Amino acid sequence: MRRMHTIRGTAKSSASRTFARVMMLIVLCCSFILLSACQNNDSSTVFNTSNSEDTTADTSRVPWDYRIVDSTVGDLIGSDMTVLPDNELLPNDGNYATGDKIWTLQYMDAELTTDADKRGDIRLSAWQLIKSYKDEASAKKDLERLKVSVKTDVNLVGVYTTKYKDKTRSFAVLELPSGNRIKQPIDTDMYKTLEKKKKANVILEEVHDFTDYDLAYAKFRGWAK
Secondary structure, three states: OHHHHHHHHHHHHHHHHHHHHHHHHHHHHHHHHHHHHHHHHOOOOOOOOOOHHHHOOEEEEEEEEEEEEEEEEEEEEOOEEEEEOOOEEEEOOOOOOOOOEEEEEEEEEEEEEEOOOOEEEEEEOOOEEEEEEOOHHHHHHHHHHHEEEEEEEEEEEEEEEEEEOOEEEEEEEEEOOOOOEEEEEEOHHHHHHHOOOOEEEEEEEEEEOOOOOOOEEEEEEEEOO
C-alpha cells in the first residue's frame, strides 16, 4: 500500500510540474505578442527609435520661368485660336485673324523636392501658353512684373575646396529664402572674402506666379557688388 501511495504521489507531483510549465509557456507567448504589437503601433518606443520625419521629403510646385515668343495666329476655333507653329490653343481675346503676328507669354513651373538635408531635386514642366499680346511692349511690361531682380543677403552655409590631381576648385554653399541649398563655384578671391562670413550679398530673381502673385520662388543670379 505504501508503494502504491508513493507512485500516486509521484504522478501527482509530475503532473503539477507539467501544468506549471505549460502555463509559463502560455504567459511568455502572450508577452511576446503584446510587445510585438506595441512595437508596430508606436515607432517611438525603445524597440524602434527611427524617426519618419527625418526621411520625409517636402514637395511643392513653384513658378520657375517666363518667356516672350513671337508667334502667328493659326486657325480660329469658336472663341479660341491656335498659335503657330505648335498649334497650341488660346482664347482669342484680342479678336485676332488668321495670319496675324502676335506675342505670347509662356510659363514654366517646377516640382521642387527638398530632403531632410535641404538638398533639392527639381523637375521642370514644359512651356505653357498663358496670354497673347498685340505688341511686344505690353508683353515685356507683364514680364518685368513677374520676374523681379533684387539684391539681398542670404545665409552662407560655408565654403570649401576640393582637389583632384593638380586641379583645385572652390565652392560656396548658400541657403535661399525657400530653404533649399545651392552650390556655386567661386574663385580664390571670393573664397577669401566669404571664408569667415555668415551672410552673402547676392542677386536673386523672384519669379512670381501669374495667378497668385504672392506665390514666388527666388533663384540665384549672381554675387552683388
